[in-house]
Amino acid sequence: MNDQAPVRRRTVRVNEISTARMNDEKTQSQYQPYKDAAWGLVNHWYPALFSEELPEQAVEGIxxxxxxxxxxxxxxxxxxxxDQCVHRGVRLSAKPTCFNDTSITCWYHGFNFDLASGVLNTIVANPDSKLIGKTGVTTYPVEEIAGMIFVFVRExxxxxxxxxxxAHDLxxxxxxxxxxxPHPLWPDAPGILDEGAVxxxxxxxxxxxxxxxxxxxFDNAHILVHKDNAIVHAMDWVLPLGIVPDHEEPISLIExxxxxxGMMQWLFTDRWKPILENPDLGLKIEGANSRFYRIGPKIMSSSTNGMFQ
Amino acid sequence: MNDQAPVRRRTVRVNEISTARMNDEKTQSQYQPYKDAAWGLVNHWYPALFSEELPEQAVEGIxxxxxxxxxxxxxxxxxxxxDQCVHRGVRLSAKPTCFNDTSITCWYHGFNFDLASGVLNTIVANPDSKLIGKTGVTTYPVEEIAGMIFVFVRExxxxxxxxxxxAHDLxxxxxxxxxxxPHPLWPDAPGILDEGAVxxxxxxxxxxxxxxxxxxxFDNAHILVHKDNAIVHAMDWVLPLGIVPDHEEPISLIExxxxxxGMMQWLFTDRWKPILENPDLGLKIEGANSRFYRIGPKIMSSSTNGMFQ
Amino acid sequence: MNDQAPVRRRTVRVNEISTARMNDEKTQSQYQPYKDAAWGLVNHWYPALFSEELPEQAVEGIxxxxxxxxxxxxxxxxxxxxDQCVHRGVRLSAKPTCFNDTSITCWYHGFNFDLASGVLNTIVANPDSKLIGKTGVTTYPVEEIAGMIFVFVRExxxxxxxxxxxAHDLxxxxxxxxxxxPHPLWPDAPGILDEGAVxxxxxxxxxxxxxxxxxxxFDNAHILVHKDNAIVHAMDWVLPLGIVPDHEEPISLIExxxxxxGMMQWLFTDRWKPILENPDLGLKIEGANSRFYRIGPKIMSSSTNGMFQ
Known part of the structure; x- marks a missing residue:
């Protein structure tokens, strides 16, 4: 039999991606923090639960x-x-064990933590352990406002x-x-910190x-997605093909x-203009009538976006 | 308490495989291209769809x-x-959006690609974008023959x-x-390129x-697998225990x-002989009568193998 | 638009874990063999099947x-x-193929192995192969006693x-x-090697x-887990909060x-004392009455633990 290897047209490159069409290094580097944050951005306030979901004596693991x-x-x-015992790593909330109102006890080996400081108070069956007072779990600042519980999720x-x-994350x-x-329709848009807000x-x-x-x-280039949207059709809205910036600062950084x-999108101000025609595709929108809106500064985080948009 | 660690009979080696019974380096290296091609061998023609599965105006993602x-x-x-937009990587076929017969538009942010060249024609809501004409998606050569659509899947x-x-991959x-x-039974075996073939x-x-x-x-050493096969029993076939080469070139490379x-298996010619007896196991086959066949040159690729065997 | 990047409070560290509360290097190193043994500790005897699960002529893959x-x-x-053919790696037990009482044949390509030595006896359709006698599969020592089949699982x-x-692993x-x-209640605890044991x-x-x-x-610090146990309640047992060592050698290494x-836990001897009170949590146990027990030397392995505890 012929000892020569069969002809192959090209070696497949393993664990390598063609860079032919990728962004250059400078553009890539701007995305780095975003890429790193696979699980979301930490060291920010996040809405955690509605107040009614955590009645007196309740324990919830999220x-x-x-x-x-x-x-x-x-x-x-x-x-x-x-929600992770320092001893064997189990979730304290898997079987909430509370002997008093200021601490929580791990159901597994009885490690008892102070709720306010996170410090190891005692171990149920080892009250003289040298570990007591020397270790503990991380605590997170909490704020309850307008029927919502916010947690500062920190490293x-x-x-x-x-x-x-x-307020810095709202x-x-x-x-x-x-x-x-300024906003043409809603100059006095309400906020969660307003008195009496719910x-x-x-x-x-x-x-x-x-x-x-x-x-x-915040990326308004996806308006096309909504062309088959049931609400858009039901309301007889006519959307533009999209909107493009018409100002040197269409999005402002707020610091x-x-x-x-965060960021302020100047949507539906004269800093953005609607696109009503694409001659290359023969598309023309007539009678665009969709609702104007203004959105506030955004922190790029999953939860705040989901709840406040 | 004794400070000494408990006796262990042997340390388990992590991420290491005993090489005691593995093939040697030379043999291993021959398998390398095959191992690398986890998803199949690229830069070959593959059957993609039957013609009737893609009627006029249809879009299919495979x-x-x-x-x-x-x-x-x-x-x-x-x-x-x-089927992957250069912009945000989504599948164009997830929601086919076609404004004309020569292009396809991404449903997400309106990137419009020329079907023949793959070049970015326009962006629905950004007809003046500098990206237009400068980027695009890969195109694949297509051939339709005898009711089948073939695609050249390239890097x-x-x-x-x-x-x-x-024809080079058939x-x-x-x-x-x-x-x-030469073949004793089917000298004129038909092919997909024959006139009128379906x-x-x-x-x-x-x-x-x-x-x-x-x-x-193409590895004919597995005939034993078929001994309990329902078709074999229904046809009253009697299979040999297997076949072994009886020639210096039982498989020929065709280039x-x-x-x-590809490769030509000289099956059921005198280059292979049936094994009808294994004295070590006391096995003896009498009246072997299974059907002869000849198979063509093979490219080692999943799809061509599956459809032409 | 402002070119400055938005404020981030802290860079998320990728693939890195805060070491703030982790054990020190010395403590970590003691756990290493245990961590390495992701699939269990090998080179030990393990109970495999009950005798009745493997009748004459049976084949089982475990x-x-x-x-x-x-x-x-x-x-x-x-x-x-x-249970892994040396040729293509499939499980021999997936379709047991036995032509005699001293060997097993791989259903895929007919490799036949001697059950006692593991050596490749023959290949069904290739009785003259040079591989015969030169390769094979690993064998494992077996002992059957008191209705159980034990296998020495070796590298x-x-x-x-x-x-x-x-006996070294019992x-x-x-x-x-x-x-x-010595044990106060069961001085003559039976063992699997006793005559007539079942x-x-x-x-x-x-x-x-x-x-x-x-x-x-063997970690008795988890007694708290059992406080809601149905058996404990049904038997009207009252458990202590836990037990703590009261001796310089509460667990002995046996070599x-x-x-x-392995290890001998001196449980419920005077080397351990029950904890009946935790003043920090205001907990006090009265009338502790749970059953005493003594456990034998333990090898840290999943199966022996599961079956003999």
């Missing part, structure tokens, strides 16, 4: 940005700690003294910003990459010293 | 050798392009001018090769490693300058 | 510590070999002459160890990490020259 968090309300106070070593006020407020961010909503689980969901919240940080 | 491919028939012409940078004719043809590859068939999804499926197409390249 | 093992009983003899290159007697025996390991039991599949299951067999090797 996960935000990949971090397991236990929420507990006891004697009228709210607590959030890492284990992010200093508590650097935690910003909740949209800019009106009417005090009416002049700075937030209503629901949890919805999206089977998707959070980055794509997030992108769709107020003592206020929210 | 995958061959790990590459997503969109097929479209419009104004009587057939097109195949990469993004495999030059179009190097694409061989379809079996050798008869009767012109009767003398070269291919019938069906798609079947095998939950398996394609390499093993492929091996079974015709202007023709098919 | 897996212990990640190693596929084929068990066969033929002409009254028991055999265990690696491919662990020498057969180093295989210890089964608990210490009584009454001969009554003085060494083992009864069942297979149970635990969807868990075997290490955790194993830990619970007898010619006998079992």
């Amino acid at each position: 996960q935000i940005a990949g971090i397991p968090i236990l929420l507990r309300r006891a004697a009228g106070k709210l607590y959030a700690i890492k 284990d070593d992010f200093p508590l003294e650097d935690v910003p006020p909740l 949209p800019v407020r009106f009417p005090e910003n009416n002049e700075r961010f 937030a209503l909503g629901l949890h919805r689980t999206g089977q998707s990459n959070w980055r794509i969901a997030c992108e769709n919240g 107020d010293e003592d206020g929210p940080k | 995958q061959i050798a790990g590459i997503p491919i969109l097929l479209r028939r419009a104004a009587g012409k057939l097109y195949a392009i990469k 993004d940078d495999f030059p179009l001018e190097d694409v061989p004719p379809l 079996p050798v043809r008869f009767p012109e090769n009767n003398e070269r590859f 291919a019938l068939g069906l798609h079947r999804t095998g939950q398996s490693n394609w390499r093993i499926a492929c091996e079974n197409g 015709d300058e202007d023709g098919p390249k | 897996q212990i510590a990640g190693i596929p093992i084929l068990l066969r009983r033929a002409a009254g003899k028991l055999y265990a070999i690696k 491919d290159d662990f020498p057969l002459e180093d295989v210890p007697p089964l 608990p210490v025996r009584f009454p001969e160890n009554n003085e060494r390991f 083992a009864l039991g069942l297979h149970r599949t635990g969807q868990s990490n075997w290490r955790i299951a194993c830990e619970n067999g 007898d020259e010619d006998g079992p090797k």
